[in-house]
Amino acid sequence: MAVFSFPKTSRLLNAADYKAVFGNAQLKVSCRHFLVLANRNTRSSARLGLVIPKKNVALAVQRNRIKRQLRNTFRHNKELLNKLDVVVLARKGADKLNNKELIDTIDSLWQDLHTKMIRAAAKNQDDR
RNA sequence: CGAGUCAGCCGGGCAAUUGCUGUCUUUAGCUCUUCGUUUGUCGACUAUCGAUUUACGAGGAAAUCGACAGAGGAAAGUCCGGGCUCCAUAGAGCAGAGUGCCAGGUAACGCCUGGGGGGUGUAAACCCACGGCUAGUGCAGCAGAAAGUAAACCGCCUCAAAGCUUUAGGGUUGAGAGGUAAGGGUGAAAGGGUGCGGUAAGAGCGCACCGCGCGACUGGUAACAGUUCGUGGCAAGGUAAACCCCACUCGGAGCAAGGCCAAAUAGGAAUCCACAGAUGCUGCUCGCAUUGGGUUCGGGUAGGCCGCUAAAGACCUGUGGCGACACAGGUCGUAGAUGAAUAAUUGUCCUCGACAGAACCCGGCUUAUAGGCUGACUCGCUUU
Numbered sequence: 197m198a199v200f201s202f203p204k205t206s207r208l209l210n211a212a213d214y215k216a217v218f219g220n221a222q223l224k225v226s227c228r229h230f231l232v233l234a235n236r237n238t239r240s241s242a243r244l245g246l247v248i249p250k251k252n253v254a255l256a257v258q259r260n261r262i263k264r265q266l267r268n269t270f271r272h273n274k275e276l277l278n279k280l281d282v283v284v285l286a287r288k289g290a291d292k293l294n295n296k297e298l299i300d301t302i303d304s305l306w307q308d309l310h311t312k313m314i315r316a317a318a319k320n321q322d323d324r
Numbered sequence: 325c326g327a328g329u330c331a332g333c334c335g336g337g338c339a340a341u342u343g344c345u346g347u348c349u350u351u352a353g354c355u356c357u358u359c360g361u362u363u364g365u366c367g368a369c370u371a372u373c374g375a376u377u378u379a380c381g382a383g384g385a386a387a388u389c390g391a392c393a394g395a396g397g398a399a400a401g402u403c404c405g406g407g408c409u410c411c412a413u414a415g416a417g418c419a420g421a422g423u424g425c426c427a428g429g430u431a432a433c434g435c436c437u438g439g440g441g442g443g444u445g446u447a448a449a450c451c452c453a454c455g456g457c458u459a460g461u462g463c464a465g466c467a468g469a470a471a472g473u474a475a476a477c478c479g480c481c482u483c484a485a486a487g488c489u490u491u492a493g494g495g496u497u498g499a500g501a502g503g504u505a506a507g508g509g510u511g512a513a514a515g516g517g518u519g520c521g522g523u524a525a526g527a528g529c530g531c532a533c534c535g536c537g538c539g540a541c542u543g544g545u546a547a548c549a550g551u552u553c554g555u556g557g558c559a560a561g562g563u564a565a566a567c568c569c570c571a572c573u574c575g576g577a578g579c580a581a582g583g584c585c586a587a588a589u590a591g592g593a594a595u596c597c598a599c600a601g602a603u604g605c606u607g608c609u610c611g612c613a614u615u616g617g618g619u620u621c622g623g624g625u626a627g628g629c630c631g632c633u634a635a636a637g638a639c640c641u642g643u644g645g646c647g648a649c650a651c652a653g654g655u656c657g658u659a660g661a662u663g664a665a666u667a668a669u670u671g672u673c674c675u676c677g678a679c680a681g682a683a684c685c686c687g688g689c690u691u692a693u694a695g696g697c698u699g700a701c702u703c704g705c706u707u708u
Contacts, residue, residue, distance in 0.1 A: 214663070245663065256400090256681050260667090264344095268668055271343070295668080 214245055214283060223280075223316065225308045229290040232305055234282045234313070244270045245283040248290075258291035265298045269306065276310040 223234040246266055248259045266284055284302075293301065 247663085257679095260681060263664095264667055268343075299668095 214247075223309060223312050225305050225312065227301055227305060229287050229293060229301060230305060231285045231287065232282060232309060233285070234280045234309060236280060242270075242274050243281045245281070246286075247283060248286040252286055252288045253291045255291065259286075261295070262286055262290055262298065265295060266302060269299055269302045273303070273306040276306055280309070280313065282309070 222236060223232075225232045225234075244267065246263050248262055250259070253259045253262065270282075290298075
């Protein structure tokens with residue numbers, strides 16, 4: 197399997213999956229335009245879910261663009277986020293960013309999430 | 325050449341790399357699974373059955389290889405109309421809603437075509453909620469004397485008390501009474517227009533012409549039109565996206581429709597009302613269907629498949645029709661997602677790319693839209 201692919205096993209597929217992340221978010225990263233929630237899963241790979249509310253991004257074209265960019269960067273950074281279920285929420289004004297700015301901000305979010313995950317794992321080991 | 329009108333069309337191109345969805349296809353082995361045959365073991369007990377297991381064959385899922393296809397002219401607003409599905413076979417009456425010049429087209433329409441009438445523009449063309457206020461009821465700010473069975477502010481005219489003046493006749497001012505819708509003024513609008521006659525002054529009071537109403541005739545399927553005839557002096561103000569009247573149309577809910585499969589929970593508990601009611605079919609009445617129903621508590625629920633894309637389909641040709649369109653023949657085979665694909669990055673070219681993303685499917689309307697192309701027509705200028 198190609199390294200950067202994005203099959204259905206890499207996505208959150210139903211309401212239960214989303215509920216699990218929202219109800220018990222272990223990791224949180226945010227910036228002006230996005231909020232990222234994440235949770236450890238028991239699978240071999242990371243999974244992504246997207247929440248782009250119509251209220252925050254009015255035009256369907258813009259919502260599609262943001263989703264595509266998010267998926268794109270996700271599949272390029274999958275190795276960083278291994279064994280996490282991730283939900284990305286768009287905030288108001290996210291549609292104002294162009295593609296390049298979008299990629300930059302999301303990439304830095306993935307990095308933050310990665311370091312947080314490592315720190316949390318280390319802490320867990322300390323606790324034990 | 326410039327300005328403009330209408331109709332139709334296009335809506336960045338190419339390459340590389342990395343991805344997504346669907347259909348078809350490849351696959352030695354691996355993973356899961358169904359069915360059939362088969363090997364061994366165990367149990368019940370010997371007609372066999374059940375559990376487990378070995379191998380083979382066939383199929384499916386997933387994965388994999390490759391090929392092909394993959395947003396719009398508005399996909400949008402959800403404003404109309406239909407198909408489709410369920411509710412009764414889609415029914416009756418009232419209420420309600422919609423449409424509103426005529427004819428045609430269409431599955432249907434509030435759409436389209438052609439025609440009539442009115443308006444705008446030099447014109448090509450464009451615009452019109454364009455049935456009825458002589459069925460009824462209602463409404464109308466300011467100004468103005470008066471605004472709907474008209475009306476007398478100024479003016480004009482007649483009569484005229486009284487005053488002044490004059491020898492007298494008379495002259496002059498003129499309270500008041502009346503006539504008058506021609507003139508002034510107000511207003512969006514003052515109850516036909518112009519002219520002549522007429523009159524105290526005026527007035528459709530009379531006449532001519534124009535306009536208008538009604539009837540006939542002619543033309544037209546009709547709306548309607550008419551250098552036609554007759555008749556009426558003329559009474560008809562505006563508003564029906566005011567009630568209303570008239571004509572025609574409309575049953576309801578929507579793909580989370582609806583159907584199938586699988587799993588799970590439950591065939592619950594409490595309480596209230598009950599053989600006539602309750603529920604569903606728009607509001608009401610009838611009618612029809614179902615058989616207990618409502619509330620609270622408890623439990624469960626957007627898993628999969630079908631519906632789902634071949635369609636009132638597109639293009640070409642012919643025939644009929646002014647046209648919308650219809651009929652016949654031929655060719656093509658065109659997204660189908662579902663936490664929701666149709667893209668990203670880089671390079672390059674140019675005219676430097678607007679508005680914007682399918683969600684059951686069509687026909688329209690409306691709104692948004694960078695830039696570009698084609699055709700027909702109109703007006704102006706120049707040249708010949």
